[in-house]
Every structure is written in C-alpha cells, then in structure tokens.
Amino acid sequence: MLALHPARVEDAEAYLAFFAGLIATADTMLPTPQEYQSRTAAEIASTFSRFAEQDNQLFLLAWQDGQLAGFITVTGGMARKNRGCGHIVAGVGAAFRRQGVARALFAAAEDWARKAGFWRLELTVMAHNEAARQLYLAAGFTVEGCKRAALCWDDRVVDEFLMGKVLLQAPLPA
Numbered sequence: 001m002l003a004l005h006p007a008r009v010e011d012a013e014a015y016l017a018f019f020a021g022l023i024a025t026a027d028t029m030l031p032t033p034q035e036y037q038s039r040t041a042a043e044i045a046s047t048f049s050r051f052a053e054q055d056n057q058l059f060l061l062a063w064q065d066g067q068l069a070g071f072i073t074v075t076g077g078m079a080r081k082n083r084g085c086g087h088i089v090a091g092v093g094a095a096f097r098r099q100g101v102a103r104a105l106f107a108a109a110e111d112w113a114r115k116a117g118f119w120r121l122e123l124t125v126m127a128h129n130e131a132a133r134q135l136y137l138a139a140g141f142t143v144e145g146c147k148r149a150a151l152c153w154d155d156r157v158v159d160e161f162l163m164g165k166v167l168l169q170a171p172l173p174a
C-alpha cells in the first residue's frame, strides 16, 4: 500500500540510503554519487526540520509497504513576491517506477500548494529525461523554455527545459 507523509527527522537514515541508491542508478538528478557520499543522516534530519518549519516548503515522502519509494519537494521563494512560486524536485526509486508513485506525489504536492496559497509551480528537467518530461506534461506542466547548456559534467553538456504550471484562477497578465 502507498502512503505519503511529510518527512520526519527519524526518516533521515532511510532517506540517505534511498537517495544514494537513486543517484547511483539515475544521472538525471543534480548531485553526483561522489558529491553525495559525504552527506550524513544528521544533515538530512536538519534539512527535514528546516522544511517543516516553513509554511511554504514541503518535503513529502512516499512509502510503499513500509519501504521508502520516492519523494517530492516544493520550495517557495523567500520574498513576498515569490513565496507562492514553488520549485519542485522529485524522484522515485528504480524498483518502484511505473506504479503511479510520482503521479501520487505530484497530486498531493499540488493539493498542498493550492491550500498553502501558491500561485505557480515550476521545475527544470534535463532534455534527455523523457520519463520525467512525460510525467510533468501529464501533471499539467508546460514547457516554457530551454536553458541551453545548463549542465556540464564528465565532458557532457546537457540542456534543461523549464516547465511550469500556473495555479491562479484569476486572469493572467497579457
């Protein structure tokens, strides 16, 4: 059974192992395994606490039959003018993909964001990450632009798409 819960300090060890596994098998997340290997459960716990303290930040974990399967974060801006514009990052473990975990995380995050008064959600996705782009399109995001050569590592240069979803009901500026 799939259960979604905000990350708690006591989830830090499980998340540390989960995320290390995720980036070991997917080059589509930002940190490399080498960069992540020095992270500690204490640092993760303090990140979870910081998210929990802010009313415009969400760190949501998906548990499948007691195993950590995926996560989504929504980070609103620090200023009044961008506090309701949320940047999203998400990932699902290789063993749990194509089972609707990300779809459930996005639905819950959008529901939370609407209740928290957000007016926009946005994210970036590497141009070759077809699975994620399809997921975001299915969740109602549209491609708003391409950041040429946004990322570069190990002799690779990768474009990123900027995608967004406006939650406002009011008419948008022309």
Ligand SMILES: CC(C)(COP(=O)(O)OP(=O)(O)OC[C@H]1O[C@@H](n2cnc3c(N)ncnc32)[C@H](O)[C@@H]1OP(=O)(O)O)[C@@H](O)C(=O)NCCC(=O)NCCS
Pocket: 026, 028, 029, 090, 091, 092, 093, 096, 097, 098, 099, 100, 101, 102, 103, 104, 124, 125, 126, 129, 130, 131, 132, 134, 135, 136, 138
């Ligand atoms: C992208 C990712 C989050 C999708 O998670 P998931 O739990 O497998 O996705 P879901 O099962 O909820 O799929 C929802 C929809 O997304 C799309 N989708 C997901 N995986 C796909 C794939 N491999 N190919 C094409 N479309 C895909 C489909 O539209 C799918 O709906 P459908 O199953 O009815 O066709 C997951 O593959 C992942 O974590 N990848 C590695 C990390 C990553 O790239 N994160 C995103 C960084 S921007």
